[in-house]
Amino acid sequence: MDWQVEVEQFIRTQLTDWTFDPHATSGDPRLLVAFATATEELFGVAAHERVVIESPTAQFDATKLEVIAIARAWQGRRFSTGERASDVLMSAVMTDVSARVPPRDARVFAVIHQDNHRSLALCQRYGLVEEMTRPHPDYRRLVTANRSREAADTT
Numbered sequence: 001m002d003w004q005v006e007v008e009q010f011i012r013t014q015l016t017d018w019t020f021d022p023h024a025t026s027g028d029p030r031l032l033v034a035f036a037t038a039t040e041e042l043f044g045v046a047a048h049e050r051v052v053i054e055s056p057t058a059q060f061d062a063t064k065l066e067v068i069a070i071a072r073a074w075q076g077r078r079f080s081t082g083e084r085a086s087d088v089l090m091s092a093v094m095t096d097v098s099a100r101v102p103p104r105d106a107r108v109f110a111v112i113h114q115d116n117h118r119s120l121a122l123c124q125r126y127g128l129v130e131e132m133t134r135p136h137p138d139y140r141r142l143v144t145a146n147r148s149r150e151a152a153d154t155t
Helices: 002-013 015-020 022-027 085-099 117-125 149-153
Strands: 030-035 042-054 059-070 108-113 128-131 139-144
Touching: 002 015, 002 059, 015 022, 015 030, 015 042, 022 042, 030 085, 042 085, 059 085, 059 117, 085 117, 108 117, 108 128, 117 128, 117 139
Parallel strands: 059 108
Antiparallel strands: 030 042, 042 059, 108 139, 128 139
16 A cells, blocks of 8 residues: 555654744644553644645635544554544544634645545545545545534534
């Protein structure tokens, strides 16, 4: 699975630079590192940033999920509470996105390899269900439905 190796290499060789690049501050890059409380074992890494998506007819603010990765030893595992490790990490990411000032949860998107069925399912569970143009034939770009702050505040 070349896409798994690609993600691992990004985390090992580029994620720190991506997070702390002084030129990236306008995108408000965020790095989250998740540890299991009971064992203090690293189980996941995630990163997101503010971006502007442009199409021929529109432009809008969004949050790009740069990477959501569960350690191999934790893939498919659940905590003693029954929660999936992937759901715990994704919930933390989506909470962090919403907590930014100003909030960045109106539109959230991710680029996922079409064969990465677990990540596709995870994104769909968190509302990334609309497909945008593909950046590459093997990769899908999924985005949440437009969620205006006014509508979110009334629910």
